[in-house]
Amino acid sequence: MEDSSCSRKRPWFLTFVGLLAMAALIAMPFLAGKPDGAKMPDWFRFVGHFHPVLLHLPIGVFLLIVCQELGAMFFRRGKTRDANLFPMFFGAASAIVAVVAGFLLFHGHGDDYSGNELAERHLWGGLIFAVAAVFTFIVKAWTVSTAGNPAWYRLLLFGSVGVMSFASHDGASLTHGSDYLTKYAPDPIRRILGLEPKQKPEEESALPADPVVYVDVVAPILERRCVSCHKPGKAKGKLRLDTFEMMVKGGTEGPAIEAGSSADSILVEYIELPEDDEFHMPPEGKPDIEENELAVLKWWIDSGADPVKKLSELAGADGVRDAIASLGNLKPAAAEEAKSTATAHSGPDDELKRVVSGLASEFPGAVGFESQESPLVTFTAMSLRGNLDDNGFAKISPLIPHLVSIDLSATKVTDRSVASLAPAKNLRMLRLAETGITDAAIETLAKLPALESVNFYGTAITDDGVMKLTAMPNLKRLYLWQTKVSPETIEKLKQELPACEIVTGT
Numbered sequence: 257m258e259d260s261s262c263s264r265k266r267p268w269f270l271t272f273v274g275l276l277a278m279a280a281l282i283a284m285p286f287l288a289g290k291p292d293g294a295k296m297p298d299w300f301r302f303v304g305h306f307h308p309v310l311l312h313l314p315i316g317v318f319l320l321i322v323c324q325e326l327g328a329m330f331f332r333r334g335k336t337r338d339a340n341l342f343p344m345f346f347g348a349a350s351a352i353v354a355v356v357a358g359f360l361l362f363h364g365h366g367d368d369y370s371g372n373e374l375a376e377r378h379l380w381g382g383l384i385f386a387v388a389a390v391f392t393f394i395v396k397a398w399t400v401s402t403a404g405n406p407a408w409y410r411l412l413l414f415g416s417v418g419v420m421s422f423a424s425h426d427g428a429s430l431t432h433g434s435d436y437l438t439k440y441a442p443d444p445i446r447r448i449l450g451l452e453p454k455q456k457p458e459e460e461s462a463l464p465a466d467p468v469v470y471v472d473v474v475a476p477i478l479e480r481r482c483v484s485c486h487k488p489g490k491a492k493g494k495l496r497l498d499t500f501e502m503m504v505k506g507g508t509e510g511p512a513i514e515a516g517s518s519a520d521s522i523l524v525e526y527i528e529l530p531e532d533d534e535f536h537m538p539p540e541g542k543p544d545i546e547e548n549e550l551a552v553l554k555w556w557i558d559s560g561a562d563p564v565k566k567l568s569e570l571a572g573a574d575g576v577r578d579a580i581a582s583l584g585n586l587k588p589a590a591a592e593e594a595k596s597t598a599t600a601h602s603g604p605d606d607e608l609k610r611v612v613s614g615l616a617s618e619f620p621g622a623v624g625f626e627s628q629e630s631p632l633v634t635f636t637a638m639s640l641r642g643n644l645d646d647n648g649f650a651k652i653s654p655l656i657p658h659l660v661s662i663d664l665s666a667t668k669v670t671d672r673s674v675a676s677l678a679p680a681k682n683l684r685m686l687r688l689a690e691t692g693i694t695d696a697a698i699e700t701l702a703k704l705p706a707l708e709s710v711n712f713y714g715t716a717i718t719d720d721g722v723m724k725l726t727a728m729p730n731l732k733r734l735y736l737w738q739t740k741v742s743p744e745t746i747e748k749l750k751q752e753l754p755a756c757e758i759v760t761g762t
């Protein structure tokens with residue numbers, strides 16, 4: 257087979273370049289070190305954002321090659337092999353480009369991805385795929401030039417595509433969430449995939465076997481039928497029905513309920529007024545309370561209207577079990593309502609829009625609404641960085657109660673700006689990475705009720721400060737990488753805040 261005229265065409269050069277590319281790919285993560293979004297030039301981030309576009313090139317090319325190769329294996333057995341190297345070259349080259357873009361994306365958004373295991377696995381999956389793609393190309397080049405056995409090349413090709421599928425799946429899970437594909441799968445398919453059957457929401461909201469009557473049964477009925485008009489800020493007849501205390505306190509006519517006697521309770525009296533009565537509750541136009549709901553309310557009041565007792569602890573419980581069971585799906589309202597009161601209104605009001613657009617022209621690209629329907633506002637100092645100080649941030653103070661996320665990373669703000677966040681009751685995400693803030697800032701933060709994610713990367717906060725965060729049960733993510741917080745304290749934090757992911761970069 258081997259002859260000298262052929263050996264000149266051996267792909268030595270391609271092999272050399274390919275091996276260099278493989279070495280460079282493998283070295284890349286080691287040379288780059290820890291992701292650090294703040295220090296990345298915009299140019300890198302710009303390229304990084306093309307990753308989701310570019311990655312489809314190698315996927316498409318490789319699937320095409322696999323189809324061709326399978327065709328050759330099964331239908332053209334023994335016939336000449338495809339000597340065209342170009343598709344494989346294009347596949348490998350586009351894999352390198354996609355992976356480098358992905359790498360820049362990862363590093364350009366350092367604090368979003370560092371410590372995120374899925375992101376890191378996706379990064380490595382992509383890298384290994386690109387390296388395998390280049391190697392497959394080299395082997396293909398040799399197979400063609402020596403007219404050798406294609407088995408090795410094919411093995412590598414299928415292996416690379418396997419790695420590619422794995423990496424793509426991780427990538428998709430990263431952007432869309434891991435249940436994106438299967439979320440709407442019908443039950444038969446869920447069974448094949450070994451997933452839980454659907455209908456979970458109903459099960460979750462089913463009543464506990466022995467419910468706390470006021471909390472689990474009575475309050476949800478009132479929530480559904482009455483609270484929209486009897487709540488803080490909109491207490492018709494000066495009556496609030498959103499808490500037990502306010503119901504007992506009553507409205508202009510006195511206490512709404514008379515424990516032990518539904519017949520003497522104004523609440524029941526108003527409900528039982530004839531439907532055409534002016535004061536019938538709920539008023540005309542609102543869905544009327546149902547018989548079983550009323551039966552449960554009356555029984556609960558007659559049994560003493562206790563706010564904490566369970567069904568089994570109240571007299572005559574057996575008589576209402578059926579009525580309670582027939583109430584169905586009552587639970588969700590309360591918790592969801594509390595969460596979304598801020599977003600419940602239909603979009604932002606005009607005054608807020610005016611303030612936001614005024615500030616948006618002063619800080620271009622930094623201020624905006626969370627979404628079109630949302631009255632909540634985001635602020636990011638991404639384009640300002642070192643140009644933003646406490647005085648600059650003070651200008652957005654009218655927005656603070658409306659802010660849902662704030663990125664102050666790498667700005668010149670200090671504890672003074674953080675102290676101004678006290679009214680930020682909607683704030684969920686706050687980035688203070690690489691700022692001059694100290695433990696004093698944490699006093700303010702620990703009191704923010706909605707705060708879920710805080711980034712302290714590269715700040716001087718210490719053990720003392722960070723332990724104050726244990727008072728925040730809603731905390732889901734805490735970035736403590738490169739702070740003065742000790743490993744022992746991080747362990748303690750993990751115990752005190754089991755639901756919180758603590759990112760330390762180690």
Ligand code: HEC
Nearest residue numbers: 481482485492493495507508509510522523526537538539
């Ligand atoms: C659509 C709005 C609306 C809904 C829903 C509603 N109410 Fe009312 N409610 C009112 C208004 C308005 C008044 C004041 C009537 C008046 O005094 O002129 C009132 C007054 C009352 C009063 C008298 C308070 C007082 O001390 O003066 C009671 C009791 C009451 N509502 C109970 C209920 C109950 C129980 C429900 C649920 C089953 C309910 N309401 C649902 C609008 C509503």
